[in-house]
Amino acid sequence: MNNDVLIIGGGVIGLAIAIELKLRSCNVTVLCRDFKAAATHAAAGMLAPDAENISGEAMQSLCRRSRRLYPDWTRKLEDLTGLNTGYSSCGILAPIYGEGGLLGDKETRRQGGRLGGQGGRLGGQGGRLGGQGGRLGEFSPYLPHSLLPNPYSPSSQAYWLDKEAIHQYQPGLADEVVGGWWYPEDGQVDNRALARVLWTAAESLGVELKEGVTVEAIEQQQGQVLGVQTNALAIRAEQYVLAGGAWSNELLPLPVRPKKGQMLSLRSPEFTSELPLKRILYGQDIYIVPRRDRRIILGATSEDVGFTPHNTPASISYLLQAAIRLYPQLQDYPIEELWWGFRPATPDELPILGTSHCKNLTLAIGHYRNGILLAPITATLIADLICEQKSDSLLTHFNYSRFLAKSSTTMLTHSANSCAVGDINGKTALPNMGGETPPLRDSPLIIAGKTFQSRLMTGTGKYRSVEEMQQSIIASGCQIVTVAVRRVQTKAPGHENLAEALDWTKIWMLPNTAGCQTAEEAIRVARLGREMAKLLGQEDNNFVKLEVIPDAKYLLPDPIGTLQAAEQLVKEGFAVLPYINADPMLAKRLEEVGCATVMPLASPIGSGQGLKTTANIQIIIENAGVPVVVDAGIGSPSEAAQAMEMGADALLINSAIALSQNPAAMAQAMNMATYAGRLAYLAGRMPIKNYASASSPLQGTITS
Missing domain, CATH: 3.20.20.70 (Aldolase class I)
Incomplete structure (x- = not known):
């Protein structure tokens, strides 16, 4: 086991891995360029693999495994720190508009079911969802026993609520909401509270946290990381983990780019004894996340503008209009805060997890919209890999090599190249141009880890x-x-x-x-x-x-x-x-x-x-x-x-x-x-001599 681990990145992923490694008796150092700039602080904290309709069997499995870890994981963190993470298995409500007829709504088509179809209704004559005294997240005795599965994600549970049921379940929705899906297994965590808890837990466990340290280069030699150069000093370790979020591409040529997300929060009026909005609403082009402290989070844009900072009037206006359309009362709520962040996106929007081109460098990057959700499972899988050399079968789906397979670095020479080469036991074989002489062996040209023939x-x-x-x-x-x-x-x-x-x-x-x-x-x-x-x-x-x-x-x-x-x-x-x-x-x-x-x-x-x-x-x-x-x-x-x-x-x-x-x-x-x-x-050239040497033998010649 390698005890000395250096983690590059102090967001939720880096800190979660650090804590898990420390609990397994590793000596861990975390380098954090700017704790408050991490995407963790700019998120909404939804744990929503079902509501977001996560596609792909491997990604669905990864997200749901992580969601199952959340109750015990957050409880462990809260026990370590005495702080609250704001975790709640509250379920998520996905209202649907009736524009163009029920079957014409794109969200309905996405879910693949007919409104009020074979799964039965929540509400109607059989009773109302979460009747008097029912709490969000608990199973109500009024629910019908048949679940309506999402046909694109058969393993998820989704209940269809008709118009009457959904408006009773969450009063105040727009009149044009004709129904919606309820995902009882989804939930939320207060992302900012979680970040504070993770930092505090890491400190209390003895993880060495270095804030304000920017890694400028990763020193590599012959498939090994030798150390990292920072703005302060050079640091060496036995094992390295790259969890640098949207900035990871500045250190290694990995296909991770920033996707800017703008968000804002409103505040529920203080004069109301009960919070009018109690449910997380996952709407069309908007999500609305109410917090227990009366904050209401609205998000989020997804902009491919690099690291361009600041909020813009157009984006904030768009979010407000979409939110007010879904829940009209919000138009009277005061705006509390505006912010933006940078999600680490990959071309296929899936994370890069596991081994890398260097034996002692592990990757945990590119989580895009699911960094908060995937923190527990990422920490577990990466710790298993480093401490026990145990590679979960899921990791094969998220290895960085999936991009190399599409990369132009793995090339064949052009057909016009009459000097094509072959590969023999990992060596390049120069071709035999005729005769019985075996081909010469040659290593390919390798530049910065890329192989060229x-x-x-x-x-x-x-x-x-x-x-x-x-x-x-x-x-x-x-x-x-x-x-x-x-x-x-x-x-x-x-x-x-x-x-x-x-x-x-x-x-x-x-x-x-x-x-x-x-x-x-x-x-x-x-x-x-x-x-x-x-x-x-x-x-x-x-x-x-x-x-x-x-x-x-x-x-x-x-x-x-x-x-x-x-x-x-x-x-x-x-x-x-x-x-x-x-x-x-x-x-x-x-x-x-x-x-x-x-x-x-x-x-x-x-x-x-x-x-x-x-x-x-x-x-x-x-x-x-x-x-x-x-x-x-x-x-x-x-x-x-x-x-x-x-x-x-x-x-x-x-x-x-x-x-x-x-x-x-x-x-x-x-x-x-x-x-x-x-x-x-x-x-190999023949030796150069200062004298002649006859090509024909001088002995055994015919003499006169």
């Missing part, structure tokens, strides 16, 4: 037409294509329709910072490049080819600016591929700060002068612990082969292809040269 990279600039570029990239067999972010932004010639011009499901984009003269410019453009890759569907792409070039005549890179920018970008989670002079000391320093490759120039960009820095490149190759990509200056296939024969891991060639008389043919020639050079390097 082609060792030739190309670019998109300097072509005479988009068609020439398309044909050349296919002929080259490359899997990585570098793109100048600034040229795409400005729609420079040849870059106007780049998103449509290439098949980005087969090609890995390498955004570059060409045109940047300072480290600050390069950092800013790199961030834009990451967003550009996401727009093309490469959610997990954190690559950047770093170029800092203040010299307009010779286009030689600035070593100091490159190093400064590389250090910052590595901290931000980028896989940095820096373009540099063939300087062995600079190459080593860039490797030490965490760059994914080094890219020494063979000669000035676009000069076609060939290998002018051979001696220095050779030193860089001999000393490098990361891939060495020879970049710039190669003008012919023979020079490409020579660079690969030296032991370079890959080449980036653009001008020699784009400016040739027949770019597609030259691209294929460069592909073949890259392959030939790699094969020659693996085969």
